[in-house]
Amino acid sequence: MSEGSTRANPTRAATPAALNGGAPEGFSGGGHPNSPASRGAYAKGRPLAADHGLLPSLVPLLGEWLPHQRWFAGKGRPITGFTLVSATELLPRGAGGAAPGLLHLLVRARQSGPAEPSAAEGDCYQLLLGIRSVLPQHLAHALIGRPTGGPLHGTTVYEALADPRLTGILLERLRVPGRLGALRFTRAPSTAIPSGLSPRPITAEQSNSSVVYGDTYILKVFRRIGWGVNPDLELPRALARAGCDRVPHPTAWYETTTGAALGTEGVSGEPMTLGILQPFLRGSADGWQLALNSLSVQADFTGSARALGRATAEVHTALAAALPTAVLSRPRIEKLAAGMAARLEAAADAVPALRPYREQLHAAFADFAELGRHGRTWAAQRIHGDLHLGQALRAVRDGRWALIDFEGEPARPIVERRRLQPVARDIAGMLRSFDYAARSARPAPDSSAQSGWTQEWARQNRAAYCDGYAEAAGVDPREEPELMRAYETDKAVYEVLYEARHRPDWLPVPMAAIQRLAGASRSPSDGPGQRTPKARLGQETPKARLSQEAPDAAEARDAAGAPGRGTASGQGETGAPDHATATGRSETAAEAPGHGTATGQGETGVPDHATATGRGGTAGPAGTSEAGRSPGAGSGRARQSDTGARPAPGAPPAPPA
Ligand SMILES: Nc1ncnc2c1ncn2[C@@H]1O[C@H](COP(=O)(O)OP(=O)(O)O)[C@@H](O)[C@H]1O
Numbered sequence: 335m336s337e338g339s340t341r342a343n344p345t346r347a348a349t350p351a352a353l354n355g356g357a358p359e360g361f362s363g364g365g366h367p368n369s370p371a372s373r374g375a376y377a378k379g380r381p382l383a384a385d386h387g388l389l390p391s392l393v394p395l396l397g398e399w400l401p402h403q404r405w406f407a408g409k410g411r412p413i414t415g416f417t418l419v420s421a422t423e424l425l426p427r428g429a430g431g432a433a434p435g436l437l438h439l440l441v442r443a444r445q446s447g448p449a450e451p452s453a454a455e456g457d458c459y460q461l462l463l464g465i466r467s468v469l470p471q472h473l474a475h476a477l478i479g480r481p482t483g484g485p486l487h488g489t490t491v492y493e494a495l496a497d498p499r500l501t502g503i504l505l506e507r508l509r510v511p512g513r514l515g516a517l518r519f520t521r522a523p524s525t526a527i528p529s530g531l532s533p534r535p536i537t538a539e540q541s542n543s544s545v546v547y548g549d550t551y552i553l554k555v556f557r558r559i560g561w562g563v564n565p566d567l568e569l570p571r572a573l574a575r576a577g578c579d580r581v582p583h584p585t586a587w588y589e590t591t592t593g594a595a596l597g598t599e600g601v602s603g604e605p606m607t608l609g610i611l612q613p614f615l616r617g618s619a620d621g622w623q624l625a626l627n628s629l630s631v632q633a634d635f636t637g638s639a640r641a642l643g644r645a646t647a648e649v650h651t652a653l654a655a656a657l658p659t660a661v662l663s664r665p666r667i668e669k670l671a672a673g674m675a676a677r678l679e680a681a682a683d684a685v686p687a688l689r690p691y692r693e694q695l696h697a698a699f700a701d702f703a704e705l706g707r708h709g710r711t712w713a714a715q716r717i718h719g720d721l722h723l724g725q726a727l728r729a730v731r732d733g734r735w736a737l738i739d740f741e742g743e744p745a746r747p748i749v750e751r752r753r754l755q756p757v758a759r760d761i762a763g764m765l766r767s768f769d770y771a772a773r774s775a776r777p778a779p780d781s782s783a784q785s786g787w788t789q790e791w792a793r794q795n796r797a798a799y800c801d802g803y804a805e806a807a808g809v810d811p812r813e814e815p816e817l818m819r820a821y822e823t824d825k826a827v828y829e830v831l832y833e834a835r836h837r838p839d840w841l842p843v844p845m846a847a848i849q850r851l852a853g854a855s856r857s858p859s860d861g862p863g864q865r866t867p868k869a870r871l872g873q874e875t876p877k878a879r880l881s882q883e884a885p886d887a888a889e890a891r892d893a894a895g896a897p898g899r900g901t902a903s904g905q906g907e908t909g910a911p912d913h914a915t916a917t918g919r920s921e922t923a924a925e926a927p928g929h930g931t932a933t934g935q936g937e938t939g940v941p942d943h944a945t946a947t948g949r950g951g952t953a954g955p956a957g958t959s960e961a962g963r964s965p966g967a968g969s970g971r972a973r974q975s976d977t978g979a980r981p982a983p984g985a986p987p988a989p990p991a
């Protein structure tokens with residue numbers, strides 16, 4: 335044990351009282367007393383953090399508060415102790431306690447129960463603590479607690495990201511690059527950040543925490559910190575250099591080198607990314623919310639899905655041009671398949687519900703490996719890594735999609751997330767997301783009919799997404815059924831684990847996919863995003879049209895309500911299957927009570943501002959969903975206040991079919 339902390343007796347009950355703060359030797363808590371971490375990880379300001387009593391005084395508070403945070407990745411496994419990695423005082427508390435203080439901490443939370451090897455010493459979390467004498471009423475919800483003893487004795491400690499005075503300080507630090515204790519703040523070349531932008535935290539359900547500044551920037555504060563540069567910084571910067579405008583380009587970021595000295599998994603000497611500021615795409619709506627809206631009013635989404643497929647392909651092409659690529663042959667394919675199999679085993683160990691399906695799921699990975707043994711090769715490159723509908727923002731103005739959050743799957747070590755991989759992994763992620771959305775939709779009164787419709791919705795949009803991808807990339811993912819099935823299975827397994835850890839109420843959603851994938855025969859017709867029969871979605875005609883039209887024009891037309899598509903009788907402008915659905919859409923809108931009022935808002939006629947009436951009323955505002963709520967209950971990625979999206983329909987997840 336290198337960190338100088340005292341471990342709690344693992345056999346003791348993990349009540350907060352049993353937690354062991356274990357003040358590290360040398361206050362930075364970093365490994366060897368002479369390591370850079372130990373020498374310099376602590377900040378300017380008052381001698382607060384040099385006080386070994388800091389962490390012990392916070393331990394009972396954090397032990398109680400941390401497990402309830404949406405971003406805490408260790409739900410269900412009791413915390414057995416904390417270790418302080420670094421503490422930096424970003425703002426000293428004003429004299430007499432009048433003005434709040436801001437303290438930045440990196441702490442490791444050790445937990446009992448099975449952990450991934452990379453997390454054996456405990457996951458490292460970034461905490462921003464506000465410190466006041468008395469918490470004003472409007473911050474009451476952000477209370478963490480009142481330490482007894484230690485340098486913060488007698489103060490009130492709270493979640494600083496809820497306090498605009500303190501999030502304003504963070505922006506100030508980013509405006510003026512430089513070092514502060516353990517932290518280094520950097521601004522992209524030739525950028526200037528205006529001062530005085532008013533901050534507000536966003537209410538989206540997310541794995542980290544974000545603050546929007548004056549609708550101009552959004553700062554993502556990473557919560558579970560891994561060693562090494564986060565791909566969410568690395569990839570958008572590479573795409574920015576390559577001139578790809580499908581992603582917001584990072585404006586500023588902050589990081590620490592503290593952890594590198596401690597790194598057990600990491601890339602030695604690399605900084606650990608802690609937060610990224612990027613332009614806020616005002617007037618955009620995220621794909622998850624748009625999809626739920628489409629489902630709520632039974633509207634067509636295939637135009638958007640196809641455009642999203644094209645956007646994905648464009649980003650993949652840009653990443654392949656900007657960063658290294660490789661060809662995967664037998665040994666690497668076998669290794670990838672073995673990794674999938676190992677993840678399945680680990681997930682099944684952690685989530686008993688998976689166990690009955692183990693054998694059948696392994697077959698998907700075995701088939702993939704088998705192809706490698708028969709000489710198949712695949713291209714590999716840097717990819718998004720965790721692509722789903724919530725990672726895509728569609729501009730209301732022109733319908734253009736942008737991709738965000740290149741962090742990769744937050745549950746995996748950063749080193750793994752940065753590996754070159756087949757693009758199939760991203761495509762599979764998005765295909766899973768259409769399934770998620772369909773299974774999260776509120777059931778209609780006649781739920782058996784609804785279930786059929788939502789499943790058809792998923793099928794059509796998965797196909798449309800692959801169509802769009804094939805149009806822009808020139809490669810159709812459906813031509814690779816074994817590869818896609820392996821990646822979809824891997825993704826569903828990941829989702830089971832993710833939901834078990836973060837949102838246990840959502841488990842039935844990926845479990846339904848597990849059942850489907852386990853039961854799937856190996857025939858191509860079970861493959862993801864099957865080609866849709868021409869009579870429904872079509873291939874040739876949209877392709878022909880797109881070849882004469884810039885992709886953005888197509889998206890703009892989508893967003894503008896697709897003049898001619900929804901209104902064209904019977905065949906639509908081209909008679910293409912896509913338009914047949916569009917026609918079906920306007921019919922549906924007319925049939926469904928209340929739906930007729932929601933047309934003409936987006937490419938599907940409804941998604942952006944649809945009010946989901948006529949379907950058993952509205953659930954709570956999507957943006958107000960809280961951690962652990964059921965899917966569909968205004969869930970996923972809703973940013974109600976940002977997008978103008980209205981309440982989404984909600985319901986507990988449908989039980990696995
Ligand atoms: N550049 C942006 N412009 C507008 N909204 C954004 C932007 N980046 C993120 N968001 C919103 O914040 C949410 C959370 O962002 P994301 O990067 O996915 O965080 P996390 O990694 O914590 O899940 C997104 O779903 C989206 O609604």
Ligand SMILES: O=P(O)(O)O[C@H]1O[C@H](CO)[C@@H](O[C@H]2O[C@H](CO)[C@@H](O)[C@H](O)[C@H]2O)[C@H](O)[C@H]1O
Nearest residue numbers: 540541720722723724743744766767770829970
């Ligand atoms: O927070 P991240 O965006 O990095 O991703 C994590 O959280 C996602 C949920 O917020 C999770 O995505 C899963 O749920 C989505 C609906 O909320 C669904 O659209 C995705 O298909 C599904 O995977 C993601 O897996 C996780 O890494």
